[in-house]
Amino acid sequence: MSMPNAKTNGDAPRIGVYVCHCGINIAGKVNCSEVAKFAATLPNVVVSRDYKFMCSDPGQEIIQEDIRERGVNRVVVASCSPLMHEKTFRKACMDAGLNPYYFQMANIREHVSWVTQDKAEATEKSKALIAAAVRRVGLHQPLEKRFVNVNQDVVVVGGGIAGIHAALTLASAGKHVYLIEREPTIGGHMAKFDKTFPTLDCAACILTPKMSDVKSHPNITLWTYSEVVGVDGFAGNFKVKVKRKPRYVKEEDCVGCLLCVDACVFKNAKFDDEFNLGLGKRKPIYMPFPQATPPVVLIDPTQCLRLAKGKCAEKCVTVCEKNAIDFTQQEKIEEVECGAVILATGFQVFDALRIPKYGYGKYANVYTSLEVERLVNASGPTGGEIVLRDGSKPKSVGIVHCVGSRDKKTNDYCSRVCCMYSLKLAHLVKERTGAEVYNFYIDMRTPGKGYEEFYDRLLEEGTHFIRGRVAEVTDWAMTPEEEGKLIIRAEDTLIGVPRRIPVDMVILSVGLEPHADADAVRRLFGISCSHQGWFTERHPKLAPVSTATDGIFLAGACQGPKDIPDTVAQAGAAAAEALAMVVRGHVELEPNTAYIHAELCSGCRTCIGMCPYNAIRTDETSEFQVSVVNEALCKGCGTCVAACPSGAIEQNLFTDGQIFEEIEGVLSYV
Amino acid sequence: MSNRLESASNQTFEPRIVAFFCNWCTYTAADLTGISRLLYAPNVRVIRVMCSGRIDPQFILAALREGADGVLIGGCHPGDCHYLEGNYKALRRFKLLKRFLKRMGIEEERVRLEWIAASEGDKVQRVVNEMTEQVRKLGPLRLFPLPHPETHGNGQQTPELVAAGQGGN
Numbered sequence: 159m160s161m162p163n164a165k166t167n168g169d170a171p172r173i174g175v176y177v178c179h180c181g182i183n184i185a186g187k188v189n190c191s192e193v194a195k196f197a198a199t200l201p202n203v204v205v206s207r208d209y210k211f212m213c214s215d216p217g218q219e220i221i222q223e224d225i226r227e228r229g230v231n232r233v234v235v236a237s238c239s240p241l242m243h244e245k246t247f248r249k250a251c252m253d254a255g256l257n258p259y260y261f262q263m264a265n266i267r268e269h270v271s272w273v274t275q276d277k278a279e280a281t282e283k284s285k286a287l288i289a290a291a292v293r294r295v296g297l298h299q300p301l302e303k304r305f306v307n308v309n310q311d312v313v314v315v316g317g318g319i320a321g322i323h324a325a326l327t328l329a330s331a332g333k334h335v336y337l338i339e340r341e342p343t344i345g346g347h348m349a350k351f352d353k354t355f356p357t358l359d360c361a362a363c364i365l366t367p368k369m370s371d372v373k374s375h376p377n378i379t380l381w382t383y384s385e386v387v388g389v390d391g392f393a394g395n396f397k398v399k400v401k402r403k404p405r406y407v408k409e410e411d412c413v414g415c416l417l418c419v420d421a422c423v424f425k426n427a428k429f430d431d432e433f434n435l436g437l438g439k440r441k442p443i444y445m446p447f448p449q450a451t452p453p454v455v456l457i458d459p460t461q462c463l464r465l466a467k468g469k470c471a472e473k474c475v476t477v478c479e480k481n482a483i484d485f486t487q488q489e490k491i492e493e494v495e496c497g498a499v500i501l502a503t504g505f506q507v508f509d510a511l512r513i514p515k516y517g518y519g520k521y522a523n524v525y526t527s528l529e530v531e532r533l534v535n536a537s538g539p540t541g542g543e544i545v546l547r548d549g550s551k552p553k554s555v556g557i558v559h560c561v562g563s564r565d566k567k568t569n570d571y572c573s574r575v576c577c578m579y580s581l582k583l584a585h586l587v588k589e590r591t592g593a594e595v596y597n598f599y600i601d602m603r604t605p606g607k608g609y610e611e612f613y614d615r616l617l618e619e620g621t622h623f624i625r626g627r628v629a630e631v632t633d634w635a636m637t638p639e640e641e642g643k644l645i646i647r648a649e650d651t652l653i654g655v656p657r658r659i660p661v662d663m664v665i666l667s668v669g670l671e672p673h674a675d676a677d678a679v680r681r682l683f684g685i686s687c688s689h690q691g692w693f694t695e696r697h698p699k700l701a702p703v704s705t706a707t708d709g710i711f712l713a714g715a716c717q718g719p720k721d722i723p724d725t726v727a728q729a730g731a732a733a734a735e736a737l738a739m740v741v742r743g744h745v746e747l748e749p750n751t752a753y754i755h756a757e758l759c760s761g762c763r764t765c766i767g768m769c770p771y772n773a774i775r776t777d778e779t780s781e782f783q784v785s786v787v788n789e790a791l792c793k794g795c796g797t798c799v800a801a802c803p804s805g806a807i808e809q810n811l812f813t814d815g816q817i818f819e820e821i822e823g824v825l826s827y828v
Numbered sequence: 829m830s831n832r833l834e835s836a837s838n839q840t841f842e843p844r845i846v847a848f849f850c851n852w853c854t855y856t857a858a859d860l861t862g863i864s865r866l867l868y869a870p871n872v873r874v875i876r877v878m879c880s881g882r883i884d885p886q887f888i889l890a891a892l893r894e895g896a897d898g899v900l901i902g903g904c905h906p907g908d909c910h911y912l913e914g915n916y917k918a919l920r921r922f923k924l925l926k927r928f929l930k931r932m933g934i935e936e937e938r939v940r941l942e943w944i945a946a947s948e949g950d951k952v953q954r955v956v957n958e959m960t961e962q963v964r965k966l967g968p969l970r971l972f973p974l975p976h977p978e979t980h981g982n983g984q985q986t987p988e989l990v991a992a993g994q995g996g997n
Contacts, residue, residue, distance in 0.1 A: 239859045240876070241851075268862030269874055273953075279870040286873055681907060686853070686946040694947050698863075706852060706946060707910070750878060768881075770912040795911035796882030800921070812877060818890055824846055824873035825895045 171296045174205040174230035175288060176221055178212035178237030180267055185210075187271035187280040193236070196285045200292045205230055212237050213246050221247070222254035231256060232298065234291045236264040236284060257300035259749070259811065264291040290823025297816045301749040304789070308394035308743055309497035312736050313338060315386055315679075318346020319722060320714025320729040321502035322368050327733035329377035333740060336494050337372060338400055339382045343450035344369055346504055350433070350528065352535040352542075354722055355582040356612035362449060362537070369451040382452060387491065389682050392793065393709030394497050394745040404487035405456035406465065407443075411482035414453035418443050418474035418483065429461050431539070434532045438539030443474055448537055457483075498709045498736040501693060502729060503679055505715040508562025508569070508668040516558060516666055517631040521644055522547040524631060524664040527557075527579060534586050544591050552593050552662035556646045557584055558628045559599040563669035571690060573669035574719040577603045580667045581612055584621045587665075596622040596659050598648050606721070624659070626651045631664050670719040683710050692718045703732040708745065711735050750794035750811040752787050758806035759784035765798035765807060774798060843897040843963035845872045847956075848887060850880045852910035853946050854902030860949030868953045869960040872900060880904070881914025885925045888939060893971065898938040898963040900955070905943040915943070937962050938969060 175197035179185035190208040198206035205224050211217050212235055224230040233256070235247050240263040248258035264287040274280040310333060314325045317339030325337045337344070348354075349369075351361035372378050381400060388399035419441055427439035433446045442461035445453070457465065457474075464470035464485055475483045510518035510526050517524045523546050525533070536542035546552055557580045563573040577599065584595045602623070604613045617623070626648040635641045636658070643660035650657050672691030673679070680687045685705040686694045693716050696704040703711050713732035714725040739745065754765075754774075761783040766774045773791035776783050787798075787807075796809040805814065849855040855876050861868065877883060880903030888899045901922060903915040922941045930936055940959055944951045 239855075239862075241856065241859060265859075265874070268859040270870075272862035272865050273868050274870045275867050276870070283870045283873065290873070290875070684910060686908070688947045706856060768917060770914070793911055795879035795914045796877065797879060797911065797914045797917050800882050800884040801917070809878075809882065812882060814884065814886075817875065817877070817884075817887055820875050821846060821887060821891050821896075822894050824875065825844060825891070 169231055171202045171232045172204045172229050173200075173202045173232040173234060173292055173295060174221065174224045174228075175200075175203055175207070175234045175236065175292060176212050176217075177206075177208040177266075177284075177288070178217070178235065179208060179210045180237060180271075181210065184237065184267050184271045187274060187277055188266055188284045189277065189281045192281055193266075193284050193288065197234075197236075197288050197292065200289060202232075202296055203292060204228065213243050218247070218250040221250055225251065225254040225256050231260060232295045233261045234264060234288065234295050235261070236266045236288050236291070238267040239263075239265045239269070242268075259301040260295065260298050262291040262295040262298065264288045286824050286826065289826045290820040293819040293823040293826075294816045297813065297819055299810070301810055304747040304749055304751075305744045306394050306747060308740055308745055309396075309495050310334065310740055311336065311494070311496040312498045312500065312740060313386075313396070313398050313494060313496040314500045314502060316346070316502035316504055316714070316716070317341075317344030317372075317380075317382065318502060318504045318714060318725075319348045319365065319368075320504065320716075320725045321346070321500070322365075322372055323726050323729035324500045324502060324713050324733040324736075325378055326368060326371055326375065327730055328737060329375045331733075331737055332377065333737065334377050334379070336379045336381065336398075336400075336496065338384050338386060339380075340385050341446070342383045342405065342454075342456050343446045343452070344372060344380070344382060345447075345449075345451065347528075348722060349447065349449070350535070351531050352538075353582060353586060355578045356606070356608040358582070358585070366449045366451075369449065373451050373453075380452065383456065386679075386682060389499070389684070391495075393707070393739070396496050396499055396709065398494050398496060398499065400492050400494065402490050402492060404459075404489055405454065406459065406462070406483065406485055406487050407455050407457060408480075408482045408484050409452060409454050411480045412454040413480060413482075414445060414455065416445060416455065417477045417479075418455060419445070421473040421477040423463060423471055423473055429458070434539045435526075435529050437529055437532055497740045498711065499683065500711045500713055500729075500732045500736055501679070501683060501685075501716055502713040502732075503673060503676070503716040505670040505719065506673050508573075508671050510561060510666045510668055512568060513561060515630040516561060516628065517633075517644070517664070518666055521631065521633060521664070523552075523644060523662060524666065527576070527583060527665055527667045530583055530587075530665050534583070534590070542590075544587055546663060551591050552587075553591075554594040554596070554643075554659075554661040555587050555591075555663045555665060556596045556598065556631075556644070556659055556661040557665045557667060558631070558646070559597065559667045560627065561666040561668045562671070564600060569669055569671065569690065571719070572603060574603070575721045576667040576669060578606070578609055578612070578721065580665075581616050581621075583665060584616055585619065588619060588621060593662070594622065596624060596646070596661065598624050598626060598628045598646060600625070600627050606723070624648060624650050624657065626657075635660075670715060672716070676716070683707065685710055692716070703728055703735055709739065748794060748811065750796075750809060751789050751792040752794070752796060752799055752807050752809045753789070754785055754787055755806045755808065756780065756784045756786075758804050760804050760806070761785065762803065764801050764803060768798045768801045770795070770797070841964060841968060843871050843960060843968070844895060845898040845900055845956075845959060845963060846891040846896045847872045847874045847900040847902060848877055848880070848883045849874050849902040849944075850882075850904060850910075850915070851876055851878045853904035853908065854880075854942075854944040854952070856946040857902070857944045857948050858952045860946065861952040862949075864949045866949060866953040868956045871960045871963075872956045879909065879911045879914035880918035881909075881911065883918055883921070885921050885928075888925060892934065892938070892969060897966070897969045898940070898959060900959050901939070901941045902944045902952075902955075903941070905945050908945065934969065935966050937966060
């Protein structure tokens, strides 16, 4: 018997079927040897085996040996999802000299063994899926991968610590980075903090050097006060449209001397200062905070008399020696091209108004934790003094944990950072005011390097811990000593007693939430998010910074609540992944494009209107005005194929014939 | 071979359902169902396509002809299509096909279109279980046993159809 040459096509299919046990992941539910025996009976199957781990080196070698020694020229692996290991096995085939597209996978793990109760049913379902794959692979064609060059620039969206770290990593590797930040300054939430847990490093001391590195780095183009409004293209070649909001101050000329702010016709700062969450005031022309990066002022057009009313003495203009004030600035849209995008858009804090029983917005001395961060901060509205609204120092402070976390009515997840930052605030409040501090917690969650030790330290410092979710915060006094205080009501679940703790100040440890517009952002970039709104990574363990969309990576809290160490680690990982893609210089595209059989095309042009990428056009030079697909533009959705009334369009890897075979295969029950 | 009609009379009819899931949302969601170990009925067999826009109505007809009792289509939520608008094309075709099936006397509950996002593993479980129950209530799809006008495979007639036809006569 002559051995068919596996490398040529056109030979009769000699199919090898390989059933993976995946340890007990599959074998625990599916009778793998029975399935392999069944597969051996299918037409054109010449080899059928089962093995513990097909994806392991020995597993792959089994396939390769069969290709080389036994003339196997089509391969079916029944194992996990093709989204997991299709690439692995295609490469194994290729390394053995077989075209990698003579391969098909049957998903008997995610779609069978992990979701089916009954062993017999799981075995039968596996057989059907393998039958489908065997029938399909017989019609596979040899295909060539497509390669597209990768633009060497990277766009980082969001200028918090995640975006900053990712941008600096990429820039120091020599890649040009566009860092795009919505606010007038980079720094994000971290710039608002005073100290960071558990080491009590000053947040500004460790963050602001990185911020100025961003500003001065020759490889970073920093666009603050800018938002991404459109994304086009695909991995390796994205076009990102950015809306640049007017500051009414020329960024390149302003030196940040603040003479204009002093000169402003508003003698007193009377507008809520966003950076200080409204706890401080600012003028219509302002610098967000002293270390703002870029160190440039901006004008709020709704408050500035010149911009809002058209009439003003324009003292800011007079005083500016650099002539940096420019009332004629307009919003503009700029477009940048890049090979990869890192999303580092962060989080927003839970809106404490959503839980009215905690009295936020009703009682003046109920603060959110982020507000207290500003109060504690030396450059905050009180210069670092922890004071009540009337200016007096609190003698007792209650910290309410899990506000907007671990709560079915708001967010069911744990925000991960609140226990630790509550401990930090407890320490700082006690240190600065000497007040009695009460922590109301459900569970203390302090996993992390040095975190549990920090908790121990707080216990030793004499901070009070009461285990119980707070029922309400009220000013309704029941005893003379409660008069004029805020009373925190909670059940101390460790002793089973309801308690009322009168305090001067209440701090609500608000949780982390996805940004209100996270859904709009993820649509812009074509990625998905969880039902809670966090951006979804490609794989929770093995691809934690990639997304299902090639070329889009995630860093920081936009993917889920995380603390600063984790955020920075993830930002480094995202930068590395983006770098790996950019440095490689090309991306491989699936050869699943559509093509048109000119001899079957009637020139009806139905397909042209179907294509979302304008990849199909009429060949005006052809006799019958037939359509042609531009392979470079085709993304391989196959919508035109399904629409063609003449059946003239085929999609590589998903031909009608292959899918019909698969349909018949899954229905061929034994 | 199959004893599905006997089973049907014994009240243990197990429907066969073919599903077409798009690669980016629903197939990924079905993987997540597995990763989350959410158990569901074994009656649905998934065929992966890149986009729900690839689903030719002929696929659905072929599945029903080849012995499926129901067909499930899964695509990305409106606005979320990886290819911008393939799911809208799928919806258009689906609506038209449903009217067509109705005229052919096929209950419209036998075909179902669902938008299932990559993160909605639990929805795959729910939809598959619901659909299986729904089709189980409807009973086997009985088509008139015409021999295949054309064959896509080995040319053999599907025995189930013959059986179904005999059962109906």
